[in-house]
Amino acid sequence: MRVGVYICHCGFNIAGVLDIDELVEFAKSLDDVVIVRDYRFMCSNPGQELIRRDIKEYNLDRVVIAACSPNLHERTFRKVLSEAGLNPFFLQIANIREQCSWVHSDDSVKATEKAKRIIKSAVERVKRHRPLEIRKADVIPRVLVIGGGIAGISASLLLAEAGVEVYLVEREPTIGGNMAKFDKTFPTLDCAACILTPKMTAVRENPNIKLFTNSEIIDVKGSVGNFKVKIRVKPRFINEEACTGCMECVEACLHYPMIPSEFDEKIGYRKPIHMQFPQAVPTCPYINPNECLHFLTNKCPMYCEEVCEADAIDFNQNERIEEIEVGAIIVATGFKLFDPSVMEEYGFGRYKNVFTALQVERMLNSTGPTGGRVVVNGREPESVAIIHCVGSRDERYKKYCSRVCCMYSLKLAHLIKERTNAEVYNFYMDMRTFGKGYEEFYKRILDEIRTIRGRVAEVTDVPINEDEKREVEKGKVIVVVEDTLLGKIVRIPVDMVILSPAMEPSEGTKELARILKVSLDENGFFKELHPKLAPTVIAPGIFVCGCAQGPKDIQDSVAQAESVAGHALSMIDRGYIELEPTTAYVDEEKCSGCGICIPLCPFQAIEIDERKRAKIDELLCMGCGVCASSCPSRAIKHRLFESETIRAEILSLLK
Known part of the structure; x- marks a missing residue:
């Protein structure tokens, strides 16, 4: 056996803590190691070329890369081995960054000793690796898009225009999502309907898009390239094809x-x-x-x-289940607003003049309930308070920043000033205007409104003096806040209070994640596989875009939607996908057919065959190893994590 060991400095991430020279000398002393090299950035082109050259020159059988997490560059180095003529699975990553230098930066000596043990165990393990082959599977040339907001619409249209058949599923009776409720969009103040309506019409008219509204996903089976999906289509009790929309x-x-x-x-x-x-x-x-x-x-x-002259009313319609097969799934389920009624200090639901930002959006919209007029207690307000970060950046509720609250609060302030003579106050913690053209928009609006820095303590109708009493008698409420720039408490009577709530995952996100067998992050949004290397992938063949992944504006949602459409399109154009061979398999001689593994498999990849033995579908298996760890007969094994390799890894640490 001829093993090559390559130690990466990773700039100062590794070399700033570990003694690289000492690690090199230690690795040279290990059995079967014929070459040891270190390099500043082993993942760079020169570093990769160094490995390729050594594999050929030293006739290496196995390679150990002592560097960062395999999540980052395992695929990179597997490709290097393959290009050099070596089986790509004769590779082992020794993680001496995340599992060593980063967590032991306070003690270089101990960290270096730990790194030695990690490298030693990796060498012993890699010598027992078996040659595995990457599998290929055909891709069904159709895509499912879940969610009919601006992100889902954008992804669907891009795919459909490329000739791909798309199933667009929306749980509401119409597509459009939250954007359909808006009047204008920041920072350009374009009409939201002028942007959205043509796209909605294009969805309806595109023959490659099959639209399911008032529908939801109830089951997903299969794997990347070959998903079998069940859709529950609820009745509208009106025949869509016959209806003329006459109202x-x-x-x-x-x-x-x-x-x-x-x-x-x-x-x-x-x-x-x-x-x-x-x-x-x-x-x-x-x-x-x-x-x-x-x-x-x-x-x-x-x-x-x-x-109904079209005879479209049909009270006998029933719920139906549609079954479809697709090669990729795009999740674009959007967001909902945090319910501010739980924050009793702001009086939402208690005072008639306290509204959410979306309620005011509906007031401002010409198709809304007030026909575009801002009305409170039957009249236009003379003074308005807009409170930022309601529920956001709050340890009690949502710890994260919702990103767009500052911008839509400024937009609402501008639109209110444009349509009324009201004095508008914006109460903010920190003004965050992060996007292209946003800072200019902020500076422009500053001339129109009054801004006060500080988190509002309460909205109350309890006066503390005669002046406040007169204001309250007029129907006003009092906003109490500490102005942190002036260092004093201020109390401002206003006719109207607008709350800018946090954005949070849409209804049904948890259930959809369960059906798709994917993870959610700590805030309840869909969790990507890697924030930089796979920022829109939540599972093989399943992508996420828009606010389903986290709070973002329309511009970023559309950009991300078109990005995932490109991912799905590249899969379909290629016609196949490559599947990892790191799956589980069954030793039939040991299998007793007990079936314990079947309900435990999160991917429904196991069944009992006619011989009463467990059988694993390798197209469905994702190699998680749950079945192998639960098998009482030890009949199920993992191709990359076999008992012999793990045992050798452990025993090397005891010597």
């Missing part, structure tokens, strides 16, 4: 009282039969069976059915 049925509905509209953030009202907004796609109303008198009492005169 006569909505006018004819006699339901009373009116129902608070979820699309209008419950400051507007609707009927059980309704269309969320005029530009909705599909251009077809929806009947909510939990509200419609026909379903609840069977005593409705059903005037909606009588006035």
Whole structure:
């Protein structure tokens, strides 16, 4: 056996803590090691060329790279071995950065000793590696996009325009997502509908996009390149193909009282039969069976059915399950706003003049419940307070920054000033204007509003003097805050308070993650495999974009959506994907057919065959090793983590 050991300095990440010369001398003393080299950046082109040259010159059988985590560059170095004519799986990464220099930077001597043991165990392990071969699997040339907001729409259109068949699934009766509720977008103040509506129409008209609204994913099986998906399609009780969108049925509905509209953030009202907004796609109303008198009492005169000349009303529609097969999945499920009612100090739900930012967006929108007018207590406000970071950057609720709150708060301030004569106050912790053109927008708005730095302590209607009492009697509330720049407490009476809540994962994110068998991060958003190397991949063949991954603005959401569409398109164009051979397999002579492994497999890759033996589908197996660790007969083994290799690794540390 001829082993080469290559030790990376990683700049000062490793060499700043570990004694590289000492590690080189130690590695030279190990059995079967014929060449040891160190280099400042082993992953660089010169470093890779050094390894390729040595493999050929020294006729190496195995290679150990002592560097960073295999998550970063294992694929890089496997490619180097393959190019040099060596099986790429005759490689072992000794992680002496994350598991050594980074965690023991306070004691160089002990860290160096630990690094020696890591390198020694890696050498013993790699000598027992077996030659594995990368597998190939065909890719079904169709893509599932989950979520019909601006990110999901953008990804779908890009794929469809490239000739790929797309299934777009949206849980609401219309696509458009939260952006459909907006009036204008920052920093250019473009009309949101002018950007979004043409894209929604393009989705409807593109023959390569199959649109499922009022639908949700209930099951996903298979693996990258070959996913089998079940979609629950709920009935609209109106035939989309027959409906002309005339809205006569909505006018004819006699339901009373009116129902608070979820699309209008419950400051507007609707009927059980309704269309969320005029530009909705599909251009077809929806009947909510939990509200419609026909379903609840069977005593409705059903005037909606009588006035429909297209005969589109169909109360006999039933829920159905659609089964599709796709090669890739894109998750674009968007966000919802944090519920500020849990922060009792701000009075949301208690005071009629406290609103969320999205409620004000609906006021400002010409199709909203107030027709574009900002109204509080039946009149235009003379003074408005906008409170930033409601729930964000707060240890009690959401620790993270929601990124866009400062910008949309400034946008709302500008639009309110534009349409009223109100004095607008912005209460902020830190003004974060991170994007292209955002700083210029901020400086422009500064001339129109008053800004006060400090987290608002409370919104109250309890006055402390006669002046405040008169203001409260006029219907105002008092915003109490410490101005941290002036170093004093200020109390400002205002007609209207606008809360800028945190962005958080959309409803159903946890359940969808369970169905897809992917992870969520500490904040509940979909977790990418690596923030830099795979920032949009959450599992092989499953991508994430937009606010499903974390708070971001429209510009970043669209850019990320088109990025993941490119990923999916490259898979489909190639026609196949390469699968890691690092899977589990069954020793049939030892298998008793007990079936313990079957429910434990998170990828449903195991079944019992006709001989009562466990059988692993290698296209589905992701090599997690759960089955191998749970098998009471020790019949299941892992190709890369076999008992012999792990035992050799451990025993080397005892010598």
